[in-house]
Amino acid sequence: MTTPTVSDDTTTGGSGPAAPVLSFDKVTVGHFGVPAVRELSIDVHPGEILALLGPNGAGKTTTLLSAVGALPVMSGTITAMGTPIDSRVERNARRGVTLVPDNRGLFHRLSVTDNLRLARRKGGTPIDVVYEYFPKLQTLRGRRCGNLSGGEQQMLALAKALLTKPSVLLIDELSMGLAPVLVQDLLPRLRAIADEQNMAVVLVEQHIDLALGIADSAVVLHHGRVALAGSARELRAGRDRVEAAYFGRSGGADDPE
Template structure:
């Protein structure tokens, strides 16, 4: 396996205030990482900074050896990094098919997305603004995958969705990682389902890493995550 996402000593924030500091991460192809933590922990800021959509006050991000600079979204996409924001950022007046065509690197990629999300095939001519929340999230993820990314960043997949829908979507990400080698970083509030499809997890609190480990280990010891969420030192 080879490292596809390498984040070193990342620091970022807003209006001169640092929100995330000293964050580092290395992911190999096909690995899934759950980025966890309470509200306000800095998860979204971390993801947006990795994606280059927020200026960084320190640190570097590389995708498959190519540096990802802040403020250059097209260059970021060309480097192989795709980002799904928590608001999904769909073109709401465009149909499912049109949203996919705008992002796709080729027709074959659209076919692969529709195989992953058969419901979208049934809704190809429907404006994305008329889709259900679950369908919109499928489309947002599908549009990102249509770019044939090396790294997929997803912020708050479960936002506004029923738990049963989340449980249906998460295994798709595991399948994508296993079958395509895409590395996935997932910010998610549903801790156990996220860990169930992940290889590793990092817990943030107040913009700083407070816990890191294999997903299997953390699933077996949920008290360590609970302590991290409460700001206590997790037991070794």
């Protein structure tokens, strides 16, 4: 069966579909020569949030790492802003492809202010704008990162990423270690950021319903293959199909195997 490809109705000025800012074209990628993701084809457009769902080991983190150039593809092509990604992560970051890893990538011995200063970049998002999205960080400016709560650390990780003014923001397990109430607070902020900054977001998330509530489109991976793909609205309406695809059960999932 042909691998499902995510598509949406994202347009620019009503003149037709906007060009994707991140594209996977039949990408196979893995570790030490062993494929973890097979024949993946997805497009993500400006202002779109794509939820990448699936159980542990499905290939979600591998997908994000390949998008920033941290893992070489075995076959297929990944392009960002219409150009193949570079094999060097820092070059892709300068082009606007930014990853918030599941460990958040913070300097725990430094203050909130110092963490943000290290992330600032010429031509990046002004820090005042970042504080508007995460006002609590302004009150914590002098506090050492290691003394922040899990939710505060995740805010700081997102704020650091926004300072680079990314065109594509990749977030690995935003909710890891956080109470659901904190996730319910952070996800709407992410939706607002994507809309206001016209920024594409690929969100790896275990809270399926919360992710689908703010996403435009979604992909469910199972054993490295797309088991289900479509608009978030469709997947919310067919929650039983999402669950079947997530757990690899027959009857509802568009399993390419």
